[in-house]
Amino acid sequence: MTKQTEKNKRDNEPELSVVIPVYNEEAVLPELFTRLYGVLDALERRYEVIFIDDGSRDRSAALLREQYQQRPDVTRVICLRANAGQHAAIMAGFEYSRGRYVITLDADLQNPPEEIGKLLAELDKGYDYVGTIRRKRQDSAWRRWASRAMNLLRERITNIRMTDQGCMLRAYDRDIIDAILDSHETQTFIPALAYLFAGNPTEITVEHNERAAGESKYSLFKLIHLNFDLLTGFSLMPLQAFSLFGIGISIVSFLFVIYLAIRRLVVGPEVEGVFTLFAIVFLLIGILLFGIGLLGEYVGRIYVQARGRPRYLVKVVLQQREAPQQGGE
Numbered sequence: 001m002t003k004q005t006e007k008n009k010r011d012n013e014p015e016l017s018v019v020i021p022v023y024n025e026e027a028v029l030p031e032l033f034t035r036l037y038g039v040l041d042a043l044e045r046r047y048e049v050i051f052i053d054d055g056s057r058d059r060s061a062a063l064l065r066e067q068y069q070q071r072p073d074v075t076r077v078i079c080l081r082a083n084a085g086q087h088a089a090i091m092a093g094f095e096y097s098r099g100r101y102v103i104t105l106d107a108d109l110q111n112p113p114e115e116i117g118k119l120l121a122e123l124d125k126g127y128d129y130v131g132t133i134r135r136k137r138q139d140s141a142w143r144r145w146a147s148r149a150m151n152l153l154r155e156r157i158t159n160i161r162m163t164d165q166g167c168m169l170r171a172y173d174r175d176i177i178d179a180i181l182d183s184h185e186t187q188t189f190i191p192a193l194a195y196l197f198a199g200n201p202t203e204i205t206v207e208h209n210e211r212a213a214g215e216s217k218y219s220l221f222k223l224i225h226l227n228f229d230l231l232t233g234f235s236l237m238p239l240q241a242f243s244l245f246g247i248g249i250s251i252v253s254f255l256f257v258i259y260l261a262i263r264r265l266v267v268g269p270e271v272e273g274v275f276t277l278f279a280i281v282f283l284l285i286g287i288l289l290f291g292i293g294l295l296g297e298y299v300g301r302i303y304v305q306a307r308g309r310p311r312y313l314v315k316v317v318l319q320q321r322e323a324p325q326q327g328g329e
């Protein structure tokens, strides 16, 4: 490609890509469209909005298609064949994004689109990763409590420093997005991965609202799973802690066996204390099972990665054909 075509290509590229995963969100999409496009038009920057329909079973895909037809110049819709999960859907969006800056957003309007300008201002200052802290988090009590516990644990055992890991309204520079795409991780937690690559990260406070309509797509199980992705994906600490613990227990058990052996010689055979022994055995079995489960988490990740299946399958992409490029090849 000549320098000239490269430049033309860059001129065609939007400055900002907004990536939004959508899974059964028909109830909120109309309001999202009005508010989001209003905000973006007012910014007066070249932008594109990339919606990823994550295998919705309601009318979301149809609504996205309608929106595409209304604003084909700035809208792209990627429909996945099946539900791939929030982070895989965002990955798909990244893959198609062209902007110099990329902002991710939830479809449910918990992250107000009105905050986009603030994030952009930080990127303009030269930060390559803009994290967010929710000013007043509007979620159910147990979700808040669970998140607080996870935040604490993550701070302890990974080297990822985020005040608030849960909020998906975040902004990334192109270089970070490319690095994320290059790492080909099958299961990951995008804000954490981005943080690893960021050279100059910052955090700002943003508003947070209650879900505008519809319900949370995260069950307790999915939430636990996501957090396992975060912990086992970014730290070997659980595994290491377990080995240390195992060594400790082995030493204690060994001493205990010696003690029992000496007792057998000095006192002679005895049956008392059988229940104490049971208690100890059950404790050890419990720890053992936990350890096997933990190992399984890591082995599972290796297995998934080794299989190398695609993270998502694209059914259709609604987008305008790239503008014809001037300048000879």
Ligand code: UDP
Pocket (backbone or CB within 6 Å): 020, 021, 022, 023, 024, 025, 054, 083, 084, 085, 086, 089, 105, 106, 107, 108, 110, 215, 216, 217, 218
């Ligand atoms: N989402 C998705 N695929 C899923 C689950 C969720 O694309 O399998 C999207 C969902 O449509 C929303 C965002 O991810 O835009 C966050 O989901 P949700 O609001 O349900 O999560 P919560 O706010 O409860 O953490």
Ligand code: MG
Pocket (backbone or CB within 6 Å): 106, 108, 110, 211, 216
């Ligand atoms: Mg939400």
